Amino acid sequence: MERSSASMWRKLNSRYNLVGTECENCKSLYFPSRIVCKNCGRQTKMRNKTFAGTGEIYSFTKIHVPAEAFREDAPYTVAVIKLDEGPMVEGHIVESGKEVKIGTRVRQVFRKMLVEEDEGLIHYHFKFEPV
Amino acid sequence: MAGIIGYGVHVPHYRIKVEEIARIWNEDPESIKKGLHIKEKSVPSHDEDAATIAVEAARRAVKHAGVKATDIGAIYVGSESHPYAVKPTATIVSQAISAGHNLTAADLEFACKAGTAGMQMLMGMSDSGMIKYGMTIGSDTSQGRPGDALEYTASAGGAAFIIGKEKSESVATILDTVSFTSDTPDFWRREGADFPSHGGRFTGEPAYFRHVTTATKMLLEKTGFKPSDFKYAVFHQPNGKFPIAAAKLLGFSQEQIDDGLLTPIIGNTYSGASLLGLAAVLDKASPGDKVLVTSFGSGAGSDSFAIEVNDIINEKRTRSEKVLDIINNGKLYIDYAMYLKNRKGIRK
Structure with missing residues (x-):
């Protein structure tokens, strides 16, 4: 995750609210956003699409040896979520007392993803909670 | 006359019991439970703070109110645990509920009553016609010094209220x-x-x-x-x-x-x-x-x-989860060591 104010600012919509894109031509949905539709090429007519943030776990793994930025969080679970609208999204899973398994229903929640050391920024991001 | 258009709350899943805190400090849990009239308290996850709690409550409030977030003209967040000393929590909330940019926002602090101070400010702003709707939030991940009496009670949670003038929309x-x-x-x-x-x-x-x-x-x-x-x-x-x-x-x-x-x-x-x-x-x-x-x-x-x-109120009540359901669903009890880790009291 980039530690710069500008790159963080550009990605707030996608990180806070799961804003991706939809091709108005063929109705294909993308997350993260794409500029050019895979199907329509030069005929692409993209617009922003806010996903509802609900879906199910398609696959998951538990991270025991984390990247340096997440050393305090380990072990933690990362999953591929199949959103109800179709796209697959990678996300951290937060504890809710519900079992984490393939097919578990999840909802988007708002959490801290990364806290820069000392005097830096706090990066907020969507995560997913089993429901 | 100003009214409550909708509301939402958030309480973290983690709990620690009075008995567990009393065990660490060799105190009598029964006398503390009786003296403070408390059984357990909520504890934020390592990735929750006053801003994330405010956002979760705010999103539920928008759903409950049934209003467009872009019609909210003011957001005030009251807390004594704002994650930044300078960088308003209210700006994070406005972005996270997609309220747009045509609004005023500020963080408030008055110990435990900053959220109701925000409610009074919004009453004046909505009654005067300055805004259509305003949101006030009280959100905290409160701190209690280890071993202090406050440690048994200082917890985490928040509530968001949307204030407006139209009685037909007010619960x-x-x-x-x-x-x-x-x-x-x-x-x-x-x-x-x-x-x-x-x-x-x-x-x-x-x-x-x-x-x-x-x-x-x-x-x-x-x-x-x-x-x-x-x-x-x-x-x-x-x-x-x-x-x-x-x-x-x-x-x-x-x-x-x-x-x-x-x-x-x-x-x-x-x-x-x-x-x-x-x-x-x-x-x-x-x-x-x-x-x-x-x-x-x-x-x-x-x-x-x-x-x-x-x-x-009866119609809007069906739109979102009830406070007691949010509190009681998915409680996760932790011991004092996990409590310290979640509160950054110990670090790797």
């Missing part, structure tokens, strides 16, 4: 409000300090009780209502004992305060406490019921409100 009308404020050094935290300090027993009579009872009496005198006119009453709840004593002093019954008394099961959510109690009461109230709410913030001050529930 409840705010009939009147008064405040009582004084310079009282009962509880404080200096800039840069990790934990608050307090005046021990001084936090009772000259602080909590003086302000809560005076503000409530002022409201009753101003409105002409008697305690028996209210179906429900919510008093700020730093522990489970103080609001019961305040209710008794003012002539309210235990039955009137039971539904809004959440501290025994989630602890003191500081800026969230009075508003969470109000939300729990509104989850049960019927059209025509009157609710009295008196907050308290150390330093010190109290805001008191007379609220009347409207017909649309």
Whole structure:
């Protein structure tokens, strides 16, 4: 995750609210956003699409040896979520007392993803909670 | 007249019991449970703070209110645990609920009553026509020094209320409000300090009780209502004992305060406490019921409100989860070591 104010600012919509894109031509949905539709090429007519943030776990793994930025969080679970609208999204899973398994229903929640050391920024991001 | 268009709350899943904290400090859990009238408290996850709690509550409030987030013209977040000293939590909330940019926003601090101070500000702004809707939030991940009495109660949670003028949209009308404020050094935290300090027993009579009872009496005198006119009453709840004593002093019954008394099961959510109690009461109230709410913030001050529930509450109630469901679903009990880790008391 980039530690710069500008790159963080550009990605707030996608990180806070799961804003991706939809091709108005063929109705294909993308997350993260794409500029050019895979199907329509030069005929692409993209617009922003806010996903509802609900879906199910398609696959998951538990991270025991984390990247340096997440050393305090380990072990933690990362999953591929199949959103109800179709796209697959990678996300951290937060504890809710519900079992984490393939097919578990999840909802988007708002959490801290990364806290820069000392005097830096706090990066907020969507995560997913089993429901 | 300004009213509550919708509301939402958030309480973290983690809980620690009084017995577990008492075990560490070799204290008698039964005397603490009896003395503070508390069983357990909520604890934020390592990735939760006052901003994430505010956002979760705000999103539920928008859903409950059924308004467009872009129609919200002001967002105020009251907390004494804002994640940044400079960088408003309210800006994070506005982005996360997609409220757009044509709004005013600010963070408030008045110990445990900043959320109700925001409610008063929004009443004026909506009644004057300056804004269509405004959102006030009380959200905290409160701190208690290890071994201090506060450690048994200082918890995490928050509530968001959307205020507007149209009675047809209001789940409840705010009939009147008064405040009582004084310079009282009962509880404080200096800039840069990790934990608050307090005046021990001084936090009772000259602080909590003086302000809560005076503000409530002022409201009753101003409105002409008697305690028996209210179906429900919510008093700020730093522990489970103080609001019961305040209710008794003012002539309210235990039955009137039971539904809004959440501290025994989630602890003191500081800026969230009075508003969470109000939300729990509104989850049960019927059209025509009157609710009295008196907050308290150390330093010190109290805001008191007379609220009347409207017909649309029954329709809006079906739109989002109830406060008690959010509190009771998915509770995860942790020991003191995990509590310290979640609160960054120990680090790898």
